Amino acid sequence: MEKIIIEVFNLIAILALGLIPFLKTRERGYLTLGVISLQVIIISILAFSLFANGPVEYSYAGSFITGFIPVRIDYLSAWFILVISFTFLTGVWYGVQYMKKYMDQSDNLALHAGAFIVLYTSLIDICMIQNSLVFLVVWEIMALASFILIIFEHYKSATLKAGINFLIQSHVCILFLTVAFMWVKVKTGSFDFNAITQFTSAQPIMVGLALFLFFFSGFAIKAGFVPFHTWLPQAHPAAPAHISGIMSGVIIKIGIYGLLRILMLIKTDMVTIGFFILFISLITGLYGVMLAIVQHNLKKLLAYHSIENIGIIGIGIGLGCLGLGYNNHLLVISGFGGALLHVLNHSLFKSLLFYSSGNVYQARHTMSIELLGGLIKKMPHTGYLFLIGSLAICGLPPFNGFISEFFLYNGLFHGLVSSNFMFILFLLFAILGLVMIGGLALICFTKAFGIVFLGTQRAELHEDADIEKPQRILPMYGIGLFIMIIGLFPFLFTPSLLKVITLYLPGLDTLAQSQFGDMLGQLTKVGWYSLGFLALIMVIYLLKGQITKKRVVSLYETWGCAFSGGTPKMQYSASSFIRSYRKLAEPILSIKKVKQEAVGLYPHDIMQETHAHDKIETWLIDKPIFAIRKLLNSFVFLQNGNIQAYILYGFVFVGLALLLPSVIEKLMVLINFLNQL
């Protein structure tokens, strides 16, 4: 049954791809909409029935190259399938509306629609295939499809540059994964994922750790862990809004899926892995949000926030691994549980934020925070949805971000009751890190929301009025509703979550399950109290309305300390809002300032610009590439544009290739001869 469903799922995609060339531009959009919706329905039925009936496994015979191809769908796959499907569903509904502005680029749109379907199908397949060769092939298809989606506006050089950057880094990721998978294949002779378990349990711990490091590097590039994050802040702003939302919501999460899958399979020292992941994740979370605050491009700010959230997810994964290593069930549950829930939550609020930023972009044709302002009056739906996303991403109750962060905090505080000093110290830093991340996110999103949507517009901008159409807003409200449901009724989701977590604890006894019951109860309480909090706000607001009903309320301009000649330029701006923070963080970040001060009696225009650079990108990517380029530039004389010379190179190469073996043979004869002497 499941086999047929999945085959139909893939077949629909293939048929749709064949159909796209024969349709008109508008029909292509509706086809994509229909196909993705249909696929989502089919695969969601599969995933939900899986949660009810248990994991499914079947296999194909495969060819002599791939060998036997197992397809295993367990709770982890189902969880990710549902997360991916929901984001794609909202993404396609939003995207069709978003793309209406590009109707004239017919061919480009056809490619985009095709790649969109391929991306969705390949992402779902990745969650199910457990043959490493086929997995890598699908992974490559996924990378290429997302590359095509990112470079939709390929006529802009910045977009193309970001796309190529993404393409190269994706292939570095695939390189790491290939090495890791081939290592297992060579040693065990099997492409099956289970070979990883066999291989690592038979080998010393160090081998397992080395293998894990390869897997981690590969998946970390996809997920955007620091220092492998550099493609992310470039690719997100370059892509169309719905693609940014999907990329941030689910494509980077496929890296997390890979990591979780490998952790399930690999048998090695979980304590070391746990400390390692926790350390990297803390740095990722802090670095991501610290850089996010100083960004002036709204989409780039959101992209850096994705890095931060990957850090939070990573903290959960690290905690879970430590729990496995120290055999502490509560830690496993809160760690992996928090991480998995945050995967879902982040996919929701981040796609919502990106879609809202897409509305802002199409209404004002800029993403520069400094120029925008007062949009909440022009685009109220977008504004309030962005506010919901912002509150959720800061992890504030009553929204969903709080539920997953509460999960993590709970694990951290319970883990403190341990006798291992190093462990306590690490947990302390994790708590510190998580708190700092939360506080910094608050600065970041008060800035983003406050400057973009509140006050008045800071510059003369292009104005498109027809953005807030119901078709475009509806999928966003869908996400907003989902955010609220998780925040208020988390008990709807925890049973499925428990099933996913038990994959890591095969022999979970009743005692541990009762502990989980406690935590479930706690989350339920948090949900109800959040609802109460919401009600309290409403009651107080309504009461205030009743009390002040008869009072005089007059409108007046904003109090300017008796100065009434204000212009929009006098408002507090984004850079000034974060100035004190920037001063504090300056030693860690590298911020370039360009300044022209007023000098002389008749000064010219004054200006000041600040640009934040990613230090890790400079040191890890830019400088080595610069060095390599410098070295290779010494050989530039070879590229002289002379066709005769190029033919000569060919001859020289062929000649060397032919001659070298015989020369070596002669040399060997000579050496043997000398030896005999």
Next chain:
Amino acid sequence: MVSLLLIFIMSLFFSGFIIRTKSILSGRKGPGLFQPMLDIFRLWKKGSVISQTTSFIFQIAPSAYFASVIMAILMIPHGNNPGLISFDGDFIMFAYVLAFGKFLMIISALDTGSSFEGMGASREALFSMLVEPAFFILLGSFALFTGQSSFHQIFSTLHYGSQISYLLGGLASFVLVMIAMIENSRMPLDDPKTHLELTMVHEVMILDNSGFDLGLIMYTTNLKFAMYGAIISNFFIGMFPYEISIPMFFIIQIGFAIAVGIIESFMARFRMGHNPQFVFILTSVSLLIFFGVLLVLGKFV
């Protein structure tokens, strides 16, 4: 329930005690203890002026801010008597609910599009970000010390066994007093009585609020003070019955208010640029408490 009532009673007089202390120390007679509350009542009766630039956020923010503090107060126990809301990890929700109120106040300041209010908002955001770690480590230390993880359980099982633990209680009170000062934007960081907008934090954020909303915000400040006072008192009244714990609650609260008055009378406001360093001190003091706890528990290697 008991703590809710006590905190409400105390909130009516808290600023009165502060102002009275300050006036006595500066050689004046000063207003009555209930005067600040009367001022707030007067504000509640007034109409208001609202900026044309603002949106709905400006209208709802004071109510949400007030609600967030009420919600936080509901979680605070009184000795053995738990708060109305009490569950494992409630202090996490406590901090995040307060942050929710702060988030809305910050964006409501930005809502006015003023050239001053963003300044206060920016500082408020930064300082509350910096002060948060101190609170979490403090509670983390006591969670570790008692092996519990909710306000009520932590405070009801808190026993001072050795001299070091008394030191911890004292340090914790210091940290909480300072957190209260920062959260309410009082003296060493910010001078609510200054008349220069450029140097204010909280006061400049609410420049455009008037009438009922302003009264609500000012009353919330009093509630917040009483709330932190209640947490401090909980460090000491753990196992006493009501006839001792309730007078002790008031003594500690009034002591706290007088301490605030003394600090405000004898300290000058820091330069704005030095504030982050000062806030960082709190985090390091709470780290000190944390390691003290490890030392007491014998987990320090």
